[in-house]
Amino acid sequence: MTTMPLPDALDAPPSPTAPSPPSERWSVGRWAARIGRFLAYGFLALVLGAIGFSLVLGLLSAGASTVIVWVGLPILMLAVLVARGFAMAERAVQSSFLGTDLPTPAPVRAPAGAGRTRRLLTPLTDPQNWLDSLWVLVNFLLSLITFPLALAWTVGAFATLGGPIATLVLDNVLPSSSNDGLGTLLGVPEPFTLPAEMAMQFGVGLLFLLTLGPVVRGLTALHQGVARGLLSSRHQEQQRLVRTEQSRAAGRSAESAALRRLERDLHDGPQQRLVRASMDLARVEALAARDPEKAQTVLRETREQLGLTLDDLRRLSRGIAPPILVDRGLAAALTELAAISPLPTAVECPELDLPEHVEIGIYYVVSEALTNAAKHSGAGRVLVEVARVGDDARVRIEDDGRGGAEVRTGGGLAGLAGRVASLEGRFTVTSPAEAGTRVEAVIPCAS
Known part of the structure; x- marks a missing residue:
């Protein structure tokens, strides 16, 4: 199990889900x-x-x-x-x-x-x-x-x-x-x-x-x-x-890492496809007069490339709060994430009165966790649970995949840990081999 609260566990408050120590019997x-x-x-x-x-x-x-x-x-x-x-x-x-x-x-x-x-x-x-x-x-x-x-x-x-x-x-x-x-x-x-x-x-x-x-x-x-x-x-x-101070530093580090990854993904994905589409359109202009059929073929390929580019942009935008989160709330936004996830995903999210920054943090955790599960877990199903525990909001994502997930520097889970730390929350990954993976984040609503 990997647990990542703040960068340094300084008097971290006990988890509200942790069992209280048994009381001693009077003697x-x-x-x-x-x-x-x-x-x-x-x-x-x-x-x-x-x-x-x-x-x-x-x-x-x-x-x-x-x-x-x-x-x-x-x-x-x-x-x-x-x-x-x-x-x-x-x-x-x-x-x-x-x-x-x-x-x-x-x-x-x-x-x-x-x-x-x-x-x-x-x-x-x-x-x-x-x-x-x-x-x-x-x-x-x-x-x-x-x-x-x-x-x-x-x-x-x-x-x-x-x-x-x-x-x-x-x-x-x-x-x-x-x-x-x-x-x-x-x-x-x-x-x-x-x-x-x-x-x-x-x-x-x-x-x-x-x-x-x-x-x-x-x-x-x-x-x-x-x-x-x-x-x-x-x-x-x-x-x-x-x-x-550490929370702010973690937030700056997480945002910097997210921006660098977004820049890399944009360069390796949509940007390359758009460059190719631009070159194909130039070919179409040259072929339009002397070979219309070939020009039509290139146009179809260009349209496919633009469709793939649109899919890439939608995938990259999942880490950014969508309009549906602002307009219809967290439950609707998570339901949409579950609908577009490659894995069968169930969402249990009651209507909760949570601060906006907490909802955005939960949305980001679920989005990244579902992306990681689809890429690496080999799971057959995923369950997303959101609940209010005292003054904290808790989100838990569980799958029945192969397990073995770890928080590695530069990886998606490390980015999640940094994002949760920037909100003064606690982030836990439990992933025994061949027993599935559970990602849990507890974010204080007053952070």
């Missing part, structure tokens, strides 16, 4: 491990946060107060570098304890030829360094709340069994203290004071126990969200920019 061991990991993370985050908060806040304050005399610039630079170090530690800690993937954004680089001072001060121009500094301050304040809360909730959960046992032990060791319990304060009659107090302790502990899991999950999500927003949001923006 006491995983539940306890999740709570233990968050408590360990919370304690470590609190310790590192206290150190980072003190260092970064102190350096920022000192640098900001002395920046007017230039002494503060090196101090500020040291502050952001220290913050970057603590941010890197947070990425490692969250990855180890919470399983969070926090990719590091690419740093701002000094331009080529920049002087030494410019290079030294470049960290101060990197927005991510200031986001790291903000995260150091915010995360410490957040840890001051979340870790004690998670610890208190965990301790409260142990009261489910620990509270009643402790009360029973104290009642047996210090009987005189039984009159000072919660049951007495609530006015419970004397014979029922101890059971009522144990029941209330068990109920409160049970409430903590049942809500401990959701509370820990919520606190984990809170830390992950804050870290992702401050430490990795620029990485996602950078990847989107890279994908956009």
Whole structure:
């Protein structure tokens, strides 16, 4: 199988048709491990946060107060570098304890030829360094709340069994203290004071126990969200920019290759036939007076050549959106492609509200795939399916031919891959030997 998304698979979104990973069954061991990991993370985050908060806040304050005399610039630079170090530690800690993937954004680089001072001060121009500094301050304040809360909730959960046992032990060791319990304060009659107090302790502990899991999950999500927003949001923006630039480059490359192929096909086909037709017409002019029958024969041959030229031009125009696509929609245009295909072709294309550029992309994929199938597959039938999957449009072309198709540089499938990549889509060719070929393209409607 050959898969060609964008030129580089940078954080490519998962295919909407791919099966989701199976969810893990709940178990006491995983539940306890999740709570233990968050408590360990919370304690470590609190310790590192206290150190980072003190260092970064102190350096920022000192640098900001002395920046007017230039002494503060090196101090500020040291502050952001220290913050970057603590941010890197947070990425490692969250990855180890919470399983969070926090990719590091690419740093701002000094331009080529920049002087030494410019290079030294470049960290101060990197927005991510200031986001790291903000995260150091915010995360410490957040840890001051979340870790004690998670610890208190965990301790409260142990009261489910620990509270009643402790009360029973104290009642047996210090009987005189039984009159000072919660049951007495609530006015419970004397014979029922101890059971009522144990029941209330068990109920409160049970409430903590049942809500401990959701509370820990919520606190984990809170830390992950804050870290992702401050430490990795620029990485996602950078990847989107890279994908956009690569998509444009792929589009330019695909269009250039298509134009070169069109030029070659026009030169090797219609242009040669038109040159021959022109020469034949010149012969007809010379033969018209002295040999009319021969002139008629040459005219018939010329008419045949012009008919073949028209067929060539129709074939070459299939990669360009025809008027029927604009006038009658994608389903009608694909039906026309199926009708003129040399192979029996069935089309399943419901009426879909798709952007124009997506419809043109699908039309191009189907046109080229049918041409390749007719030339190389030896298939007896072809099926074309178009569907809307969430925010994406999916087109699938399957045949029952000999298989073995590959995406080769300069080939028709490579051109399709480039065209789909220019639309920020994903292109897949599955073609096992003697088992047919499936060409699939998934194009985002918002590309």
